[in-house]
Amino acid sequence: MIALRDPIRLIPLLFLAAILVGTILLSLPFATTVGARAPLLTALFTSTSAVAVTGLIVVDTPTYWSGFGQGVILLLFQVGGFGIMTSATLLGLMAGRSFGLRDRMATQVERNRLEKHDALSALKLILGITVVVEGVVAIILTARLMGGYGETPGLALWHGVFHSVSAFNNAGFSSYSDSLMGFQDDPLFLGPIMISIxxxxxxxxxxxxxxxxxxxxxxxxxxxxxxxxxTAALLLFGFVAILAMEWDNPATLGPMGWGSKILNAAFHSVMPRTAGFNSLDVGAFHDETLMTNFFLMFVGGGSAGTAGGIKVTTFFVLFAIVLSEILGRQDSGLFQRRFGREIQRQALTVTVLSATLIFAATTYIASISGLPLDDILFECISAFSTVGLSTGITAKLPAGGLVALIILMFVGRVGTITVATALALGGRDRPYRYPQENPIVG
Amino acid sequence: MIALRDPIRLIPLLFLAAILVGTILLSLPFATTVGARAPLLTALFTSTSAVAVTGLIVVDTPTYWSGFGQGVILLLFQVGGFGIMTSATLLGLMAGRSFGLRDRMATQVERNRLEKHDALSALKLILGITVVVEGVVAIILTARLMGGYGETPGLALWHGVFHSVSAFNNAGFSSYSDSLMGFQDDPLFLGPIMISIxxxxxxxxxxxxxxxxxxxxxxxxxxxxxxxxxTAALLLFGFVAILAMEWDNPATLGPMGWGSKILNAAFHSVMPRTAGFNSLDVGAFHDETLMTNFFLMFVGGGSAGTAGGIKVTTFFVLFAIVLSEILGRQDSGLFQRRFGREIQRQALTVTVLSATLIFAATTYIASISGLPLDDILFECISAFSTVGLSTGITAKLPAGGLVALIILMFVGRVGTITVATALALGGRDRPYRYPQENPIVG
Ligand SMILES: [K+]
Ligand SMILES: [K+]
Known part of the structure; x- marks a missing residue:
């Protein structure tokens, strides 16, 4: 398995290269609407946010960036999303994480023979799903923007494609200044985006x-x-919590009718799990809603996709361990299967490392800025889990804070793929074992 | 081990009884300085805070409570601290958690014979340590208050005994209105308290x-x-972090000379680990210092003592698991010993349950009060880990918030003893095992 060390090192370099190319392109004078070079940190932050499919922004996408600039951003999150999905899948296949492809493979010979085939079929499937889903959603959105909002065909197509690609890759970038707040009463626009995400x-x-x-x-x-x-459980939980907590908030669901309340609570139960669009003003959320978002963002979406966070399976593996411990059972598992010991340790490790990184970044940004701690924590979880939601402080952060977010986005996106694979690979063990002794815990 | 289920149920009831007796005593008219009955919630909160050796207060101890009232509080945290130490130790012995007492016990016969002896010798030792340490520290503090502050012998003895008992039991109650802020330049007063804690x-x-x-x-x-x-590592970390972060803060270490800066940073590296006195204004701490306190408070002190939190061993067991996973090693351990699988799961369970409870309480209090989220989180961790530090919002909380803190203090103190023992006992397992299958995590 030593050969796999090289792709694990190669992939971060490829993402780094994409970010640098994006930074250069966004630094061209005609990338901005005013025709002047964007500051280096602005270009770097935007490029990282796009490649890592996060969606945090320091400048307003449609007014700051020119058509060329927005096109670059669109290209970056398409490349980033596709890159994440394929590299996570290929690394996973190479590391022998079966992905359900080899359930019925009996012998090692058969397995080796199928690896190349697996990889190719995976790539083809990813490409196929991308083209079909992005195409269908783009057509629906374009039609809706023409029919319901009177946009010209060209403009509607641009916005339709931009949001379709952004939704498919969970990128969270919008070509509207207020993200999707202008569509908060429109299930025909928000619906296809939600389903795609x-x-x-x-x-x-x-x-x-x-x-x-x-x-x-x-x-x-x-x-x-x-x-x-x-995912179903997390969506239901988020929907009920947000609906209940924001029901009367005059700055969010308060003034809406029943239908829009339900639509927007549903939309915002999907968004923190990685997508990052907003149809409500996140900065106006109650503190208890922010807490709910902390949790949903930290957990994130499914493994080996464009979703960030510690991942749904990681969370439920920990949940199952705690449950079995409370019930006094030897084995931890779900759905009448028990988990191997190594997967339990991997889940714990991913969670602890993620929480530590978010904690450290929050402490650092708090020490260099006078911004409220809860906003900083929200921003750091959002960056690490590549969600892209913000209470509105991104542009107010000092340079050091932006650099910290850039690192969080990169590590949260690229690091988790490679670290998870490296953990799955294991390493060279000691040739001896120490005697067992247990401390008292708790 | 079924017989042990009864003490596990009995102990929470005993603590509940102590809290109720304390509430009744504190509800007597002459328990307050004005001679009127304290409101029920005030008496209940204070009694719980004392029995659970937390030290959070809704009224000023020396001005609100009469001499009788303060005597009751002193008695409650002495009884509470002694009760926690003895019940944790006895439960632990009964559950077969060796506590280092039976290291060299070979046979089951010998072990059974020694159990009664263990319990008695443990009780005698706890009593002995209590009397000696409380006595010595009380004498030192009394002498200092007479010599350095001109207090009358009677008053000095009262304050000396009160702080000595409070320190020994990590109770955090002070018979001064500003806790120990009046002693921030006095190593002869803060020193003995720190060492005792x-x-x-x-x-x-x-x-x-x-x-x-x-x-x-x-x-x-x-x-x-x-x-x-x-503990040494956590104290060193806390000392360096607090010294660096608060060095220039005009409301804390800023105006002090070198010596006092070092003394107070050291004192406040000890306090969040469970004691809860303060020589600095915690409400004036920078946000990054609050973050450091979140961490230190959550971890807490050592097992089977008056310290709260998830405990030092729990934290380092998780740390060792993550480390071994990163290094690709099969076994997790420290000091050339490997941990058993069950202890790893117990550590994870204690941590996850604690974090979940704090998260839920914080969300609840945020939903019923307009107080800042970081202050609420601080208060909830402080209550659960029975630290007793506060940024100053305790008295501003609505009734529901106080009830939530009462529950946190009780569960954080009594629940953790019994839950940890119950986990160590295990339960009845299924008579069959499910087949193994691993999801992808991370
Ligand atoms: K995103
Ligand atoms: K305390």
């Missing part, structure tokens, strides 16, 4: 499993079962 | 091990090694 945020292994077995859920792999049912 | 916060099993083996640290149990060196 829910599907793509499941991650590639799940999409492949769903394609193979449809809704015959008993035949799904354990990974798919946990991701799909876990 | 550092020792007692190690927990009983460590104190016993230290008594048996002194500083011959190679002969310490693994539990003692992790607790002592972990």
């Amino acid at each position: 829910i599907i793509t945020a499941l991650g590639f292994p799940v999409m492949q499993d769903l394609r193979a077995h449809g809704i015959a859920w008993r035949r799904w792999s354990l990974h798919t079962k946990i991701t799909v049912w876990g | 550092i020792i007692t916060a190690l927990g009983f099993p460590v104190m016993q091990d230290l008594r048996a083996h002194g500083i011959a640290w190679r002969r310490w149990s693994l539990h003692t090694k992790i607790t002592v060196w972990g």
Whole structure:
């Protein structure tokens, strides 16, 4: 497995290269509407945010960047999203994480023979899903913008394609200054975007499993079962919590009718799980809603896709361990399967490292800025989990804070793929074992 | 082990009884300086805070409560602290958590024979340490208050005993309105209190091990090694962080000379780990210092003592798991010992349940009050970990918020003892195992 160390090192370099090319392109004078060079940090931040499909912005996308600049951003998050999905899948295949592809493969010979085939079929499937879903959603959005909002065909097509690609890749960038707040009463616009995001945020292994077995859920792999049912549980929880907490908030759901309240609560239960569009003013959310968002953003979406966070499966593996411990059971598992010991440790490690990084970045930004701690924490979780929601402080951050967010976005997006794979690979163990002794805990 | 279920149920009831007796006593008219009955919630909150050795207060201890009232509070945190230490130790012994007492016990027969002896010797040792340490510290503090501050012998003895008992039990109550802010330049007063707290916060099993083996640290149990060196690491980290972060803060360390800066940074590296006195204005801390306090408070002190939090060993077990996972090693451990699988799961469970409870309480209090989220989070961690530090919002909380804190203090103090023991006991397992299957995590 030593050979796999090289791709693990190569992938971060490829993402770094994409970010640098993006930074150069966004630094061209005609990338901005005023025709002057953007400051280096602005270009670097925007490029990183796009490649890492985060969507945090320090300048207003449609008014600051020219058509060329916006086109570059669109290209960057398409390339970034596709790159993340393919590299996570290929690394996963190479590391022997089965992804449901090899369930019925018996021998090592068969497995080796199928690896190349697996990789090719995975790439083809990712490409196919991308083209079909982005195309269909773009057509729907374009039609809606022409029919419902009187946009010219050219403009409607631009906005339609931009939001379709942004939604598919969970990028969170919008070509409207107020993101999707102008569409908060329109299920025909928000609906297709939500559906595209829910599907793509499941991650590639799940999409492949769903394609193979449809809704015959008993035949799904354990990974798919946990991701799909876990996603359903998180969406339901987020929907109920946001609806209840924001019901009377005069700056969000308060003035709306029943239908719009439900639509926007549903939309904002999907968004923190990675997408990052907003139809409501996140800065006006109650503190308890921010807490709910902290949780949903930290958990994120499905593995090996464009969703960020510690991932749905990671969260539910920890949940299952705690549950089995409370029930006094030896084995931890879900859906009548038990988890291997190594996967439990991986889940713990991913969670602890993620929380530590967010904690450190929040402490650092608090020390260099006078901004409220809850806003900073929101921003750091959003960056690490590549969500892209903000209470509105991004542009107010000092340079050091932006650099910290750039690192969070890069590590949160690229680091988690490679770290997860590296953990799955394992390492060279000691040739001896120490005797066992347990401390008292708790 | 079924017989142990009864003490596990009995202990919370005993603590509940102590809290109720305390509430009744504090509700007597002559318990207050004005001679009128305290409101029920005030009496209940104060009684819970004292029995759970937390130290959060809604009214000023020396001006609101009469001499009788303050005597009741003193009695409650002495009873509470002694009760916590003895019940944690006895439960632990009964659950077969060795506490270093039975290291060299070979046979089951010997072990059973020694259990009663263990329990009695543990009780005697706890009582002995309590009397000696409280006595010595009380004498030092009384002498200092007479010599350095001109207090009358009677008053000095009262304040000396009150702070000595409060420090020994990590109770955090002070008989001065400004806690220990009046002593911020006096190492002769803060010093003995710090030393008493550092020792007692190690927990009983460590104190016993230290008594048996002194500083011959190679002969310490693994539990003692992790607790002592972990405590040293946490104190050093807290000291450096607080010194650096508050160095220039005009409301805390800023105006002080070098010596006082160092003294107060050291004092406030000890306090969040459970004691809860303050020599600085916690409400004036920078946000990054609050973040450091979140971490130190959450971790807390040593197991089976008056310290709260998830405990030092719990934190370092998780740390070791993450480290071994990063290094690609099969075994997790520290000090050339590997941890059993069950202890790893217990550490994870204690941490996840604690974080969940704090998260839920913070969200709830945020939803019923307009107070800043970071202050609420600080208050909830402080209550759960029975630290007793506050940014000053305790008295501003609505009734629902106080009830939430009462529950946090009770569960944080009594729940953790019984839950940890229940987890160590295990439960009835299923008579079958499910097949293994791993999801992708991260
Ligand atoms: K995003
Ligand atoms: K305390």
